Amino acid sequence: MHELSLAREIVAIVDEIMLQHPEKSLKCVRVKVGELNPLIPDQLQSCYEALIADSKLVGSRLEIIRIPVRAQCRKCARDFRLEQFSFCCPHCESTGLDINSGDELMVSEVEF
Amino acid sequence: MSVITVERRILQKNDEIAVANRHYFLRNGIAVINLLSSPGAGKTTLLERTLQHLDPPTVMVIEGDVQTDRDAQRIAALGFRAVQIVTHGGCHLDAGLIRDAMNSADLSGVSLLFIENVGNLVCPACFDLGEDHKVVISSTTEGEDKPIKYPRVFREASLCLLNKMDLAPVVEFDQEAYGKHVHAVHPGLEIINVSAKTGQGLPAWVDWLSHAQQDKLRASR
Ligand SMILES: Nc1nc2c(ncn2[C@@H]2O[C@H](COP(=O)(O)OP(=O)(O)OP(=O)(O)O)[C@@H](O)[C@H]2O)c(=O)[nH]1
Ligand SMILES: [Mg+2]
Numbered sequence: 001m002h003e004l005s006l007a008r009e010i011v012a013i014v015d016e017i018m019l020q021h022p023e024k025s026l027k028c029v030r031v032k033v034g035e036l037n038p039l040i041p042d043q044l045q046s047c048y049e050a051l052i053a054d055s056k057l058v059g060s061r062l063e064i065i066r067i068p069v070r071a072q073c074r075k076c077a078r079d080f081r082l083e084q085f086s087f088c089c090p091h092c093e094s095t096g097l098d099i100n101s102g103d104e105l106m107v108s109e110v111e112f
Numbered sequence: 113m114s115v116i117t118v119e120r121r122i123l124q125k126n127d128e129i130a131v132a133n134r135h136y137f138l139r140n141g142i143a144v145i146n147l148l149s150s151p152g153a154g155k156t157t158l159l160e161r162t163l164q165h166l167d168p169p170t171v172m173v174i175e176g177d178v179q180t181d182r183d184a185q186r187i188a189a190l191g192f193r194a195v196q197i198v199t200h201g202g203c204h205l206d207a208g209l210i211r212d213a214m215n216s217a218d219l220s221g222v223s224l225l226f227i228e229n230v231g232n233l234v235c236p237a238c239f240d241l242g243e244d245h246k247v248v249i250s251s252t253t254e255g256e257d258k259p260i261k262y263p264r265v266f267r268e269a270s271l272c273l274l275n276k277m278d279l280a281p282v283v284e285f286d287q288e289a290y291g292k293h294v295h296a297v298h299p300g301l302e303i304i305n306v307s308a309k310t311g312q313g314l315p316a317w318v319d320w321l322s323h324a325q326q327d328k329l330r331a332s333r
């Protein structure tokens with residue numbers, strides 16, 4: 001369950017940020033998760049909830065923003081959303097692609 | 113209400129340790145191969161077979177398992193240095209576990225390090241260990257569709273080994289379909305057909321390893 005490891009890292013990052021804002025109470029943590037990452041959002045969610053129960057983060061919610069995989073074809077230069085992990089241009093069938101999004105795994109922002 | 117922009121990678125800490133590991137391996141001219149597969153695809157058996165072609169003082173193996181040190185014992189029985197990492201339920205190795213294992217191991221004379229990751233095609237793919245290459249192993253008994261079910265690990269691999277070729281006829285393995293699936297997620301990825309049982313494909317794999325070692329030596333000079 002790597003969701004647990006990821007949730008721990010998220011909590012550690014947010015903990016650090018909260019040290020700089022001790023007077024505030026945390027409402028929401030937004031994370032960006034690219035669809036290339038094999039991750040089950042519900043599991044990340046429940047791990048987060050379990051971890052914050054006895055912490056400064058208690059009462060906050062985790063918002064998971066899924067980022068679709070987008071690529072640009074090097075041959076025909078078209079930009080498209082990659083479906084089904086088929087790394088091939090749907091217009092010209094070329095396999096020379098630049099992946100522009102979908103790799104993200106980051107804490108994007110926190111809301112107090 | 114106030115919003116603070118963070119934009120920090122969740123795995124930043126792991127990735128920083130992985131960078132340090134990679135520096136260490138480069139300075140010492142050690143080629144590092146991270147072996148990934150589902151449970152029972154044959155990582156340890158294939159390693160045992162591979163080691164028959166290699167020189168004990170130059171090779172070390174790190175074994176990652178959820179429980180037991182059985183795999184490290186299998187390697188040590190062949191006269192090779194082996195370190196066992198037991199993750200106690202953890203589904204993957206991370207860079208910190210590798211760093212700790214290196215700190216407690218004697219690496220003198222080692223130029224090739226195998227890391228057998230925990231048997232799992234999902235989680236280990238996300239964690240950089242500081243390796244040079246991820247090598248994904250699938251076996252004919254798992255069916256042809258593993259690459260499209262677990263695309264991330266096939267995308268990140270430098271090489272794909274298809275093991276248990278001796279059983280391909282028995283399970284009516286469709287090699288063409290498998291190749292198509294591999295190349296849908298990773299165009300051009302090299303596939304070597306092997307059998308840890310009969311030794312099929314071992315020379316090509318050992319050859320690939322020796323190229324990886326030479327590349328690393330050159331880079332470390
Ligand atoms: N017929 C056949 N059996 C194999 C081959 N390679 C491995 N096996 C068998 O598959 C089983 C699992 O092999 P292991 O090498 O332990 O697999 P592993 O990937 O290391 O497993 P974990 O470490 O538990 O994830 C054993 O019974 C092996 O004898 C092969 O090429 N052909
Ligand atoms: Mg094993």
Ligand SMILES: [Zn+2]
Pocket residue numbers: 073074075076077078089090091092093094
């Ligand atoms: Zn195109």
